[in-house]
Amino acid sequence: MHAILWNLVFSGFPAVGFHNHIQASGSCLGSDRNTKMTTFCPWDSRIKGEFFHQTAFSIGLSVVKNFIEDLKKLVELEPKAFCGIEMYNGILMRYVKGSSAYLGKQEDGVDFDITYYRSKDPMAPRLYEDIIEEVEQIGIFKxxxxxxxxxxxxxxxxxxxxKYKNADKFLKVKDEYDPERLFSSEWTDQVLGLKEGLMVSKDGCALEGLCICSNHNHCAPTKGYFCRPGKIYKEAKVCAGLGS
Incomplete structure (x- = not known):
């Protein structure tokens, strides 16, 4: 398919011009006129492309060594612990500087970016569901x-x-620059702590990160996944399969 389209639209080298004028494929959500032939964006909701979630957070340099050691302990307990994470990137790490921005990084640290594939069925547990949930809770809470x-x-x-010493200043500036709440929504209000409802309690909510499990129904008991303490971070509550 790619070769056919290449021959149809490409007129040959050299390709000269400004980068913003180059279009290598159809738009992600607007290619109906050619029956989606140029839909190359894998996240296009109209096609059955790849589906993944990402978890990303920064750990301060003062404790980042301890975080990495905890991850190593998980691997020692379960050598296949990180199967299911995107194989080429693994856990992507990068150094970040502290910032004076009101919602910037509070100190120098390391960013951890975890990409993992997810079923389109919200009630389907992930591969090593409990391990990735524990990593998430170790990083965010511990x-x-x-x-x-x-x-x-x-x-x-x-x-x-x-976690932000200048959070109140950010909210003040937010109100000053967006008095009509054009850039606000129920979601942003929940994330910013202005409204309740961020954490949702319902069957399967822990599978989607809508809650931290507190009972088995928050996981997938009919599929053998139950709410259990973490393996090394006992304060964690994760959805573990039988035998995990």
Whole structure:
């Protein structure tokens, strides 16, 4: 398919011009006129492309060594612990500087970016569900990780504003620059701690990160996944399969 389209639209080298004028494929959500032939965006909701979630947070340099050692302990207990994480990137790490921005990084640290594949069925547990949930809770709660604002599930934002010393200043500026709440929604209000409802209690909610499990129905008991303590971080509550 790619070769056919290439021959149809490409007129040959050299390709000269400004980068913003180059279009290598159809738009992600607007290619109906050619029967989706140029739909190359794998996240296009109209096609059965890849489906994945991301968990990303920053751990301060003062405790990042301890966090990494905890991950190593999980691997020692379960050598296949991180099967299911995107195989080429693994856990992506990068150094980040502390920032004076009101919602910036509070100190120098390391970003951890975890990409994992997810069933489109919200009630389907992931491969090594409990391990990834424990990593998430270790990073966010045990070591006070600051979540990436666009790459996380609800659980990562629980109490997040308490992690920023200038959170009140941010909310004041937010109100001044957006008095009509054009850039606000029920979701942002929940994330910013202005409204309740961020954590949802219902069957299967822990599978989607809408809650931290407190009973078995929050996991998938009919599929053999029950709410259990973490393996090394006992304060964690995770959905573990039988035999995990």
């Amino acid at each position: 070591y006070g990780g600051v979540p990436h604002w666009g790459k996380n599930r609800n659980v990562a934002f629980e109490g997040v504003m308490n």
